[in-house]
Amino acid sequence: MTYVELLAVGDVEYSTLVTVKNFSTIVSNFEALDYYIEYSGNALVVAVGVNRLEIPTGILGSIGRDPEGEKILKFLEKENIDTSLLHVSKKSKTGYSLKIIDEKKDRIWTIRYPGANLDWPETLYNEDILKMCRAIFVSGNALADKRRSLTLKILRKARDLQKTVFLDVGPILISRESGLLANLRSLVDYWLINEEQAMEMLGTLSNSTIRYFIKRMELKAVIVKFDIEGLYVFEKSSAKKIPLNIDRKQVVDKVGLEDAYNVGLIYGMLNGYDVEGAAKIATLVAAYKLKGKGSLNLPPYEYLSSQL
Numbered sequence: 463m464t465y466v467e468l469l470a471v472g473d474v475e476y477s478t479l480v481t482v483k484n485f486s487t488i489v490s491n492f493e494a495l496d497y498y499i500e501y502s503g504n505a506l507v508v509a510v511g512v513n514r515l516e517i518p519t520g521i522l523g524s525i526g527r528d529p530e531g532e533k534i535l536k537f538l539e540k541e542n543i544d545t546s547l548l549h550v551s552k553k554s555k556t557g558y559s560l561k562i563i564d565e566k567k568d569r570i571w572t573i574r575y576p577g578a579n580l581d582w583p584e585t586l587y588n589e590d591i592l593k594m595c596r597a598i599f600v601s602g603n604a605l606a607d608k609r610r611s612l613t614l615k616i617l618r619k620a621r622d623l624q625k626t627v628f629l630d631v632g633p634i635l636i637s638r639e640s641g642l643l644a645n646l647r648s649l650v651d652y653w654l655i656n657e658e659q660a661m662e663m664l665g666t667l668s669n670s671t672i673r674y675f676i677k678r679m680e681l682k683a684v685i686v687k688f689d690i691e692g693l694y695v696f697e698k699s700s701a702k703k704i705p706l707n708i709d710r711k712q713v714v715d716k717v718g719l720e721d722a723y724n725v726g727l728i729y730g731m732l733n734g735y736d737v738e739g740a741a742k743i744a745t746l747v748a749a750y751k752l753k754g755k756g757s758l759n760l761p762p763y764e765y766l767s768s769q770l
Contacts, residue, residue: 464544466520467732468512469591470632472505472601473579473614474523474548475557476530479717479756485563495565500756501534502559503579504601504630504721509543511725511747511760512530512599517732518546520595522586522616526556526578547586550579563715570717583610592619597732599724600650602632604643617649630724631655636663647682652731654724656687672696683737685744687723690716690752693741704741708749718757722748725760743770 479498505523513519521543524529527550534556538545539554557577563570598620604613620627628648635642643663655663664671672684676698681733686694690713692706726747730740746769750761 464518464520466518466544466594467596468509468517468519468590468599469522469547469595469597469730470505470509470512470519470599471522471613472599472604473533473557474506474521474525475499475503475504475559475574475577475579476534477559477561477757479561479563479715481563481565481715484554485562485564485569485571493564498755498756501537502718502757503557504603504632504724505599506538506686507718507757507760508599508630508728509538511722513541513730514760514762515729515766516763517729518542518544520547521593522547524549524551524578524581524586526551528555530558531556531578542709543653547588547591549578549581549586551581551584554578554581561653561717563717566736576603576607577700579603580608582612583621584612584763587612587615589619590765592616592623595625597626597628597728599628601628601630602635605646606632606634612643614645614649617646621649626651626655628652628724628728628731630720631659631663633659643679643723648678651682652680652737653679653681654686654687654720654727655728656685656720657689659688660684667694669696669701672701673698679724684742685727685737687720689719690748691721692745695737695741697737702738704738704745706745706748708752713752714755714759716752717755718751718759719748721757722751722760723752729766735742744750746770
C-alpha cells in the first residue's frame with residue numbers, strides 16, 4: 463500500500479470503440495469506419511486522470527484472472543496507481559463494454575458486460591486507506607447492484623472520517639435505484655450528473671428545485687454536465703454556467719467526456735479551488751480529451767498547469 467490522496471471506487475474494464483456511419487438499430491449489418499480498444503470504467507479513468515495530474519491515487523474495484531485483467535493491472539501499475547484494493551476474481555471475467563459511435567460523434571450506444579466488476583469481497587473494505595486519503599470518488603453503478611452494501615459502508619466511514627466524497631451518479635442508479643437516494647443523505651459532498659440524468663431525477667433544472675435538493679441531501683454542490691456545452695454549478699446560494707470553449711471541428715470523439723469533467727473537478731477541489739474554479743479547470747481537461755481518441759486522452763500535469 464502506497465500513499466494515496468484519492469480513492470476511486472467503481473468500474474474497471476476494457477472497451478472496444480467502433481465508429482459507424484448512420485447507425486440504426488433497425489439494420490442488422492454495418493461496416494465499421496474505425497475501431498479502437500482501450501482500458502475503461504469510470505473508476506479506472508478517473509484514477510488515471512487524477513494521478514497524471516500528480517495527485518496520488520488508488521483504485522478499488524475488481525478484474526478477472528484472465529489476459530485482459532492482467533493487462534489492466536500492468537497498465538495501472540505503469541501509471542503508478544495504487545492497486546492494493548484491486549481484487550482479482552477467480553470466478554468472473556474482466557468487465558467489457560462495446561461502444562458504438564455515430565460518425566457525426568453526436569451519439570454513443572453502449573453494450574456492457576459487468577463481469578468481475580460485480581465480484582467485490584469484503585476484504586476490499588480497508589479503513590487504513592480510507593483514513594489516509596483526502597477524498598473518495600464513487601461510481602453510481604457501484605450503488606445499483608450487489609456492490610451496494612460495501613459501497614455504502616465505505617461512504618458511511620468516509621463521512622465519519624470527514625473525507626470529501628464525489629459521486630458520479632450515472633444512468634443505472636437513477637433508472638433502477640431512485641429509492642436509494644434517501645440513504646445517501648449526508649454521505650456525499652458533490653453530485654456529478656449529466657443533464658439527462660438530472661432531468662430524470664428532478665424533472666426540472668430550476669435553481670429552486672436543485673437548491674432544495676442540495677439542502678435535503680446535505681450536499682455542498684451539484685455539478686450538471688451539459689455534454690460539450692460545459693457545466694452548470696449549483697451551490698446552496700448560487701448557480702453559474704461554466705462554458706466549454708472548443709471548436710466542434712476539433713472534436714475527435716466524446717467517449718469519456720463525463721469522466722474528463724470529473725477529473726478536472728476533483729483536481730481543482732483537492733488543490734484548494736472553490737467549486738466554480740474547479741469547474742473551469744474541468745472544462746480545460748474536457749477540451750483536451752475531446753481533441754483525442756478514447757477515454758484516456760487526458761492531460762499531463764505540465765499541460766494543465768500551463769493553462770491555469
